[in-house]
Amino acid sequence: xxxxxxxxxxxxxxxxxxxxxxxxxxxxxxxxxxxxxxxxxxxxxxxxxxxxxxxxxxxxxxxxxxxxxxxxxxxxxxxxxxxxxxxxxxxxxxxxxxxxxxxxxxxxxxxxxxxxxxxxxxxxxxxxxxxxxxxxxxxxxxxxxxxxxxxxxxxxxxxxxxxxxxxxxxxxxxxxxxxxxxxxxxxxxxxxxxxxxxxxxxxxxxxxxxxxxxxxxxxxxxxxxxxxxxxxxxxxxxxxxxxxxxxxxxxxxxxxxxxxxxxxxxxxxxxxxxxxxxxxxxxxxxxxxxxxxxxxxxxxxxxxxxxxxxxxxxxxxxxxxxxxxxxxxxxxxxxxxxxxxxxxxxxxxxxxxxxxxxxxxxxxxxxxxxxxxxxxxxxxxxxxxxxxxxxxxxxxxxxxxxxxxxxxxxxxxxxxxxxxxxxxxxxxxxxxxxxxxxxxxxxxxxxxxxxxxxxxxxxxxxxx
Numbered sequence: 001x002x003x004x005x006x007x008x009x010x011x012x013x014x015x016x017x018x019x020x021x022x023x024x025x026x027x028x029x030x031x032x033x034x035x036x037x038x039x040x041x042x043x044x045x046x047x048x049x050x051x052x053x054x055x056x057x058x059x060x061x062x063x064x065x066x067x068x069x070x071x072x073x074x075x076x077x078x079x080x081x082x083x084x085x086x087x088x089x090x091x092x093x094x095x096x097x098x099x100x101x102x103x104x105x106x107x108x109x110x111x112x113x114x115x116x117x118x119x120x121x122x123x124x125x126x127x128x129x130x131x132x133x134x135x136x137x138x139x140x141x142x143x144x145x146x147x148x149x150x151x152x153x154x155x156x157x158x159x160x161x162x163x164x165x166x167x168x169x170x171x172x173x174x175x176x177x178x179x180x181x182x183x184x185x186x187x188x189x190x191x192x193x194x195x196x197x198x199x200x201x202x203x204x205x206x207x208x209x210x211x212x213x214x215x216x217x218x219x220x221x222x223x224x225x226x227x228x229x230x231x232x233x234x235x236x237x238x239x240x241x242x243x244x245x246x247x248x249x250x251x252x253x254x255x256x257x258x259x260x261x262x263x264x265x266x267x268x269x270x271x272x273x274x275x276x277x278x279x280x281x282x283x284x285x286x287x288x289x290x291x292x293x294x295x296x297x298x299x300x301x302x303x304x305x306x307x308x309x310x311x312x313x314x315x316x317x318x319x320x321x322x323x324x325x326x327x328x329x330x331x332x333x334x335x336x337x338x339x340x341x342x343x344x345x346x347x348x349x350x351x352x353x354x355x356x357x358x359x360x361x362x363x364x365x366x367x368x369x370x371x372x373x374x375x376x377x378x379x380x381x382x383x384x385x386x387x388x389x390x391x392x393x394x395x396x397x398x399x400x401x402x403x404x405x406x407x408x409x410x411x412x413x414x415x416x417x418x419x420x421x422x423x424x425x426x427x428x429x430x431x432x433x434x435x436x437x438x439x440x441x442x443x444x445x446x447x448x449x450x451x452x453x454x455x456x457x458x459x460x461x462x463x464x
Contacts, residue, residue: 005196012195016188023184027174032102035156035169036109038084082153085132085168090157092168096123099154106156118159124173127151133170209234213242220249222441227253267308274301309362309432325351325360325389325460326382332364333380341372348382351389353462355440360460363436363444364391366429367456371395375453384462388442391458399448408446409434433458 085091092098102122110117127133128149137144157168209230216230229246232239278297284290326348336343364380371378375395382391400408411431433456434444442460449455 005199008195008199009192012188012192016184019184028102028105031154031171031173032105032109034171035106035154036113038169038171039110039158039167040113040115082133082136082170085170086165087168088165090119090121090159090166090168091132092121092123092155092157096125098123102154102156106158110158116161118161118163120159121157123155125153125155127153127172130155130170132168206235206238209238209242213238213245216249217245220252224252224256263308267304270304271301274304303428307428320354320356322352322354323357325353325355325391328357328360329364329380329382329391332361332368335365336368336372336378342377343368343372343380344378345380345382349384351382351384351462353389353440353460355460359436359439363433363458364393366433367393367458370429371397371454371456387462389460389462391460393456393458394449394453396453399452399454400446402448405446405448409444 099122103120106122107117107120110120126149130153133153137148152173153170154173155168155170157166159166212230216228219226219228227249229250230242232242232246234242274297278294281290281293281297284293329348330345333343333345368378368380371393372395375397377396379394380392382389384390409430411428430444430446437444437458437460440460442458445457445459447455447457
């Protein structure tokens with residue numbers, strides 16, 4: 001919008017300059033026409049009956065005044081009409097500024113009227129600085145007008161074709177019509193304001209529905225369980241786009257609901273046989289074999305729980321509450337300390353964020369568990385960076401090869417190749433932690449420490 005307004009203002013400015021320049025050109029043409037008519041009239045006075053000469057002179061005078069009125073709405077005062085000066089040399093001094101545009105235009109007009117002349121010179125003076133004008137005024141006091149000495153005149157000196165002398169005509173330069181420039185500027189500003197207003201209304205009609213659609217898409221990506229149908233407003237293309245989005249959102253929400261129902265059924269259908277197996281293995285007489293079978297069932301049950309949990313992350317934002325993340329991290333660390341695990345935490349500051357406590361505890365447990373399992377010990381810290389809470393877990397292990405860091409966040413990826421939970425797990429812990437972080441609008445990043453070990457940073461945006 002700003003760029004369009006600047007472009008429109010530039011175009012309007014150029015238009016105003018062109019209008020003003022055209023007005024000045026008309027004014028110049030009118031003045032030159034008046035000078036040319038007087039020269040032509042003077043040439044015509046040398047031949048023909050006296051009555052005819054007077055008629056032609058009067059016609060040329062009226063035509064010159066008409067040209068001036070068409071140019072700027074001004075005519076010369078008849079009381080200040082100055083006659084033609086005839087001299088052997090041009091009265092225009094060498095140091096005076098020549099008006100080349102007037103000279104070329106005057107020569108063209110005279111040529112078009114078949115009046116052959118030699119050199120043409122035009123300059124601008126104050127009437128009081130012109131000796132010829134002062135002499136005329138002194139001889140004819142009745143021609144004196146108030147402040148006549150400050151009136152600007154154009155002095156046009158034309159050399160005869162036979163080089164026998166010069167004809168010099170002096171005409172008052174008509175004042176510009178009052179407010180002409182102001183009128184052009186105001187007209188330009190009014191047109192600019194009207195066009196910008198219309199442009200704003202049109203763009204707002206187009207962009208406002210798109211802005212709401214953009215916000216809705218962003219909200220839906222964070223909370224797909226909350227489906228909101230947008231009103232179909234704006235141009236036809238925008239309305240069709242919003243309608244298509246509403247349909248897509250409704251279908252996605254329905255698919256997610258069906259997925260939850262399906263996962264619940266799968267969980268029930270699988271856990272029931274597992275519970276039956278757990279009961280049946282009690283009849284196995286060999287204690288070692290019975291324990292192995294029980295461990296396998298526990299592994300399957302735990303993996304199934306992880307898969308179902310991962311599938312449900314992000315489906316519901318209910319239960320979110322404002323908690324002190326430092327206190328939450330201390331509670332998780334104490335759970336591991338009660339089990340005798342080497343987990344420590346520095347005295348954390350008070351950092352309050354709106355989170356789902358159960359999910360966030362699950363993510364922290366997974367990260368701390370990985371640090372203890374693969375890195376011998378875990379050090380936890382909580383701090384606030386601008387509007388983000390950062391929970392850091394570092395270990396003292398060998399770290400992860402740099403080319404495998406991003407892969408470790410994918411499902412069923414482990415640094416240890418087996419799927420034995422005694423040595424690792426199913427490879428869903430980090431994936432689940434990342435999903436929980438993203439559910440809260442945050443991120444989970446893994447980096448190797450220069451001094452050895454792995455650093456896991458869980459960043460959660462703070463919400464008021």
